[in-house]
């Protein structure tokens with residue numbers, strides 16, 4: 001690995017990091033995630049401390065902890081609606097509480113990753129509003145919504161700058177905007193803009209946060225949805241100097257029977273991802289995954305663990321345990337106590353190569 005020494009004593013900058021001025025803790029996180037690839041896979045969960053299938057905002061609770069005895073090692077959070085000055089995010093998590101959860105997890109040595117399902121800046125509707133097709137163009141320099149977009153990035157920047165550790169240091173965050181960009185369900189994805197436009201948006205966003213706002217505590221995660229070929233994966237890749245972590249999102253759908261199909265697909269996709277990561281000197285991660293309501297009691301060891309096999313990826317992030325939603329649908333991706341896959345999840349959590357809270361903490365990722 002190419003490491004450029006900088007002139008400050010004790011400081012090292014990895015040539016391939018997006019931000020050559022990354023804070024010390026961020027550099028450490030990057031380096032340690034890279035070396036942890038040889039040791040194991042950190043298990044993560046979205047909104048873990050905020051709510052579970054049968055509870056909301058109860059101090060110290062976590063569906064994962066109630067099944068395994070430990071918190072996860074990666075905590076995912078979401079900024080959607082911060083841009084419109086809402087008190088709570090699009091999944092009703094108060095931003096104030098989110099900041100506290102982030103600080104607690106960081107002090108405990110865990111990894112923080114943040115996604116952003118920002119509204120469509122042209123229509124004011126949700127991230128899932130793909131119309132009209134020129135939304136991406138409208139927020140780039142020269143576009144009618146560029147000032148609005150900059151004001152949104154200013155809010156994101158102050159959110160990051162409000163996340164500080166006990167010594168006043170900025171908390172490093174793996175920022176994961178514009179995900180699943182090979183699909184057409186978000187205004188930034190698929191047929192809703194050209195690859196060149198979304199690449200320009202990615203670079204503009206990174207440069208604005210890093211160079212204009214002087215945010216130096218971020219690692220940038222690029223991730224597609226499920227993908228069939230390396231060419232598909234790379235079609236919207238913004239370039240090595242703009243990405244720290246490469247990943248993809250994948251969900252098992254439908255009946256329990258086609259499990260083998262899912263193992264094969266996940267295994268194949270992880271192989272492609274590792275190859276891409278190795279050739280570009282990036283850190284691979286499974287940025288979102290799950291099987292909604294985990295209806296297969298043995299899914300964790302019979303399917304997921306088998307698919308992970310000997311793959312070397314830094315972390316996996318299970319999506320949120322929303323429980324019963326206002327739409328009437330039920331959504332959760334890790335078991336709660338008593339759920340039919342809970343016993344199997346406990347066995348899965350005891351695998352040496354899968355890191356939850358304690359083994360993640362032992363990695364001393366920020367030192």
Ligand code: BMA
Nearest residue numbers: 078090091117319320322331
């Ligand atoms: C989706 C679902 C939604 C949620 C969105 C953003 O996958 O979980 O309920 O609003 O993610 O977090």
